Amino acid sequence: MQQKLKPALASPRGAIGLALVLLGVLAIPIAMDDQFIYHIFVTICIFAALSTAWNIVGGYAGQLSLGHAIFYGIGAYAAVMLTNMGITPWLGMFVGAFFAVIAAIVVSYPCFRLHGPFFALATIAFLEVFRVLALHFRSFTGGATGMMIPLNIGWEWMVFRDRLPSLVIAFGMMLLALAVAWWIRNHRLGFQLIATRERESAARGAGVQTVKVRLIGVSISAALCSLVGSFHAMYLTFIEPEAVFSLTFSIQIALFALIGGIGTVFGPLLGAVMLVPITELARGWLGSGALGLHGFVYGVVLVLVVLFMPNGIMGLVHRFLEPDRKPKAEPEPETVAAEPRRVAPHQVGDDIIRVEGLDKHFGGLHVTNNVSFNLKEGEVLALIGPNGAGKTTVFNMISGFLKPDSGTVSVRGTDGQFHQPVTPGDYAAIGVGRTFQIVQPFASMTVEENIMVGAFHRFTDVNDAREAARETAHRMGLGRWLDSEARGLTIGGLKRLEVARVMAMQPRVLLLDEVMAGINQTDVRRAVDLMLSIRDSGVSIIAIEHVMQAVMSLSDRVIVLNSGQIIAEGSPQEVVRDPTVIEAYLGKEFAHA
Amino acid sequence: MDTFLQVLTNGLMLGGLFAIVSIGLTLIFGIVKVINFAHGEYLMVGMYLTFLLATGLHVHPYLTVAAVAPLLFVLGALTQRFLIQPLMSARDEHVQIFATVGLSTALMNLALLVFGADIASTPSSGLRTSLHLGPVRILLGQAVIFVVSIALVAALHWYLQRTQTGRAIRAVAQNRDAAQLMGINVNWIYILTFGIGAACVGLAASLVAPLYPTQPTSGTYFVLIAFVVVVLGGLGSIGGAFLGAMVIGLIDSLSGFYIGSDLREVAVFGVFLLILILRPSGLFGRKNLAHVSP
DSSP states (O other): OOOOOOOGGGSHHHHHHHHHHHHHHHHHHHHHOOHHHHHHHHHHHHHHHHHHHHHIIIIISOOOOSOTHHHHHHHHHHHHHHHHTTOOHHHHHHHHHHHHHHHHHHHHGGGTTBOHHHHHHHHHHHHHHHHHHHHHOHHHHOGGGOEEOOOOOBGGGTBOSSSHHHHHHHHHHHHHHHHHHHHHHTSHHHHHHHHHHHOHHHHHHTTOOHHHHHHHHHHHHHHHHHHHHHHHHHHHSEEOHHHHSOHHHHHHHHHHHHHHHTTSSSHHHHHHHHHHHHHHHHHHHHGGGGTTHHHHHHHHHHHHHHHHOTTHHHHHHHHHHSTTOOOOOOOOOOOOOOOOOOSSOOOOOSEEEEEEEEEEEETTEEEEEEEEEEEETTOEEEEEOSTTSSHHHHHHHTTTSSOOSEEEEEEEOTTSOEEOOOSHHHHHHHTEEEOOSSOOOOTTSBHHHHHHHHHTTTOSSHHHHHHHHHHHHHHTTOGGGTTSBGGGSOHHHHHHHHHHHHHTTOOSEEEEESTTTTOOHHHHHHHHHHHHHHHHTTOEEEEEOOOHHHHHHHOSEEEEEETTEEEEEEOHHHHHHOHHHHHHHHOHHHHTO | OHHHHHHHHHHHHHHHHHHHHHHHHHHHHHHTOOOOTTHHHHHHHHHHHHHHHHHHHTOOGGGGHHHHHHHHHHHHHHHIIIIIGGGTTOSOHHHHHHHHHHHHHHHHHHHHHHHOSSOBOOOOTTTTOEEEETTEEEEHHHHHHHHHHHHHHHHHHHHHHHSHHHHHHHHHHHOHHHHHHTTOOHHHHHHHHHHHHHHHHHHHHHHHTTTSOBOTTHHHHHHHHHHHHHHHHOTTOHHHHHHHHHHHHHHHHHHHHHTOGGGHHHHHHHHHHHHHHHOTTOSSOOSOOTTBOO
């Protein structure tokens, strides 16, 4: 449901629209000068800020937290408790944010393995635990009776007779949240968060430390929620566990983001602007006579939005901003700009990878049995074998995605020493990049953004990464599709995108898993040229490949794997004549034919 | 010792209550693979229906199940057909979660609009009578819930294992596409399963209403417990859900007595989080880890 994530600000109409919305939020209450209107707009700012902060976790990182009230509540309690001790909330809010970050890490870290609804359930459970504990420790939190703040009026206590200063502070917090969300979306962190959401394994393959970026994301989100919570407590002057650590409240925070457009920078703001006034006015006009009406409206709106407007308000806005965006007709594939082949045989250097005695069992199945081989610098090594021979398992073990039961993988680093990487991140750091047999694009990101995720392995700056990504895309013949969503590519395009993403990391060793399977003859020839040009640029390659035409013309050496064991090794010409190889592929009766 | 036995018995009775509320959820969860956040509100709706029918027609609350279970079946089937089915192909799980959260919010507040926040008490019709079993006492109604929950587990197990439709349901749960290729109408199976799951809640509601007060928020507490039970029992495992319910009932009862009644939920949710994090396939579940990364 995440639409194309190009920030709306890219178009001038979007920028003007945003400015008008922000101006309206500030100017309307000042112009109307009515207590109730002020209250509505302060509430809009509060929810917009919370929802924007939630969106960093729920939208960008795709982790549906329904426990964000925890962080809001920690901020609220910290500010109120410290105010009661005579410490200004301007200081207290940062104390709250500090504890919210700790809570965020404690809550999220164990839950990152959980997907979708399970993550949501775990966050709900944590929220319940916080609520019950807040109720239990009466001496600390005041228990069910809640806590008041002393009525010291003035800027230093964040408590005012007029509503205007409150609006100014709330507005400022909303701007802060929006600025942070916008900054993240346009920098490396945002790309990495979204990549993690779209395909966790591909993100790890591209060198993204998924746990770390998620922890950073959730910490920022929690800190923002806590700051807003501190202010909101001062604004309400009274807090109680049932109100602050509330599931309903958590759901509301997520709701505005969903209705506005989940995963977009300004969607949560629009969601709050549209929905808060409706419900607050309904509450105000209908009073207690219609108890439950506003909740009913929320629920129905939520269901309708999910059913008929899954991209939220931002989906409509995008359609308005780019009315003539039609899917482009599939253009003719470009020719790959392969560098001219060198006539002289290329140089093969010393070992760059040494694999020794890899063993792996899946239950009773011995998938790889004492597999040892080496890869020399500048070499193309083909790994072939019948289906189920254990090729991809070997790949997973030499890229950190699987831990071998025994055996070692050593990679020579740029320092000339051999290292034994463990995690995919270690492998990426030492310069081993891989593709996946089953393509793993970041579907909702554009081709350019996909490749940028790889480029961010080398660059921190977004412009450098974009530049590198464009260059790689052109080299891989993906130049025309830079702005298309990855999900729109053909299978051949997706395979090239896989290679492009890892090439953007500038690996020293490239692991290619069946990049030629299922693509047509012309594409195979182009792919072969491309591999050779990659090799000539100094990259060592291990390729799992079934397309024999490619294996024969590409590889310096071939290893044949069958039932988890290496059964033959040698030059391509030697290997195809080897009787054991023929037997493995075709059966005994062909071996001596 | 007698106190301990009583606390233990209370835990088991509570377990029966949790089980009967959770069985429908685990069925929907296991087959349709949707987390129905509105499950608690189904219970609440069922309890109000029981209340209205029992007080309006002056019949024993148990008799209302003849109407409540079919009505809940319809509610569940409609939910699947018009809310979940259009979203089945959605790429993002958020969508389905929000859809049922929306339904839950709408139903709860609708009840608030119609019935107000006051408690509706279904006549207990003698179900609050104590039975003395040796040193322990239980309420008649609790004992009925306990027995019926076991019967319901057995009946569903028989239905899923022995009937043709039951086999079709299991096939769809295993592999939706393959089942479709075998000529099973997958959408119909989903509607049926959702309906049966909701009807189970309808049965639960008629048994629960005479013992517990009915109010718009009645479902909220139960739905969280039901999620805990379902995850503990292993996804979609009906027998597992029953055992999970017993475990949670015992934890609830023991921690309530020995630690403090206001901290029961901390114990229950603490155990839930530990299981979710350390053993995500549940206490009794087989390896089915589509929902976690290795």
